[in-house]
Amino acid sequence: MRRTVGRRRGGAPGEPRAVGYLYVLPALVLYGAFLLFPLGQTVWLSLLHWDGLTVATWAGAANYQALLTDPSLRGPFLHALVLLLFYAVLPVALGLLLASALSRFRVRGTAFFRTVFFLPQVLAMVVVGVAWRSILGPDGLLNDSLRAVGLGSLARSWLGDYTWALPAVGTIGTWVETGLCVVLFLAGVQRIPRELYEAARMDGAGPVREFLAVTLPALRAEIAVALTLTIVAGLRNFDLIYITTAGGPGNATSVPAYEVYHRAFETNEVGSAAAMGVGLTVLIFVLTVSVARLAEGRNR
Structure with a gap:
């Protein structure tokens, strides 16, 4: 009986964690869009020779x-x-x-x-x-x-x-x-x-x-x-x-x-x-x- 009540209140074993991820997901999307993506693009540009106008060439390190x-x-x-x-x-x-x-x-x-x-x-x-x-x-x-x-x-x-x-x-x-x-x-x-x-x-x-x-x-x-x-x-x-x-x-x-x-x-x-x-x-x-x-x- 205790197990049945616990399942009704808490739901499936993985459900609370999944609900938590849903709350965090919008913040993660914004974080990735406005910080991680520009940072990754900057790292990519740092590996190139580019003047901002013409075709870029590979520079490596x-x-x-x-x-x-x-x-x-x-x-x-x-x-x-x-x-x-x-x-x-x-x-x-x-x-x-x-x-x-x-x-x-x-x-x-x-x-x-x-x-x-x-x-x-x-x-x-x-x-x-x-x-x-x-x-x-x-x-x-x-x-x-x-x-x-x-x-x-x-x-x-x-x-x-x-x-x-x-x-x-x-x-x-x-x-x-x-x-x-x-x-x-x-x-x-x-x-x-x-x-x-x-x-x-x-x-x-x-x-x-x-x-x-x-x-x-x-x-x-x-x-x-x-x-x-x-x-x-x-x-x-x-x-x-x-x-x-x-x-x-x-x-x-x-x-x-x-x-x-x-x-x-x-x-x-x-x-x-x-x-x-x-x-x-x-x-x-x-x-x-x-x-x-x-x-x-x-x-x-």
């Missing part, structure tokens, strides 16, 4: 070999790794410092500061690029301020200097991403039990030791999320480069995302652009998975 041997293709990836220092490492460090300070000293108006720090994330990157291009220009606010305090010898065209163009763009990235990290870490600090801080202070812990013993271990999950988001933002950076420097001067600020656009639509090297896009995808995947693995390993 030649486009991928060029990523490792051609300085004009390898350079953008090196620039992207340098920008990760400004887009990921510095924002996370500054975010931890500011979040710890705001939580430790009980600053009034925390919601106001949180909004101010997060404001760069709300602005369109085109607006950010135009504003900072004006600030860092030869007659911009930064150079005018240097001249006003007697440091006119340091004034320069920051975005047009071969040495300083890439750090200048990176500084903009630091300004944009720091607010995101501050908001994430403030949310994480608020869930840390105050008893842990009180116990650390009773043991004689100062601000630095308190941060290392209590705050930092408790924010591992938030740090992993912040690193993932900032790494992805740094590696897929296109609009900021396009607005501020267009990859210049020369190729001093060229990054993979901008180089994909340049080769696909300006020099008509579609196969090479596709190979660079695939390489960028692999790099993002490897770095984000590594961050996730490190976070999971430390939480065990």
Whole structure:
């Protein structure tokens, strides 16, 4: 009797699983149509020599070999790794410092500061690029301020200097991403039990030791999320480069995302652009998975 009732309620043994597949199938179709299919087509194009107009010819792994041997293709990836220092490492460090300070000293108006720090994330990157291009220009606010305090010898065209163009763009990235990290870490600090801080202070812990013993271990999950988001933002950076420097001067600020656009639509090297896009995808995947693995390993 129990078996009969169980069959009526649950149906055939494979029926619940089949119904589950039916619910998931539309999402899988959309995922395949809008992500897997374009990705597969990009991989196929990366195996060809094609200018976008004439008949394509087979290239095999030649486009991928060029990523490792051609300085004009390898350079953008090196620039992207340098920008990760400004887009990921510095924002996370500054975010931890500011979040710890705001939580430790009980600053009034925390919601106001949180909004101010997060404001760069709300602005369109085109607006950010135009504003900072004006600030860092030869007659911009930064150079005018240097001249006003007697440091006119340091004034320069920051975005047009071969040495300083890439750090200048990176500084903009630091300004944009720091607010995101501050908001994430403030949310994480608020869930840390105050008893842990009180116990650390009773043991004689100062601000630095308190941060290392209590705050930092408790924010591992938030740090992993912040690193993932900032790494992805740094590696897929296109609009900021396009607005501020267009990859210049020369190729001093060229990054993979901008180089994909340049080769696909300006020099008509579609196969090479596709190979660079695939390489960028692999790099993002490897770095984000590594961050996730490190976070999971430390939480065990």
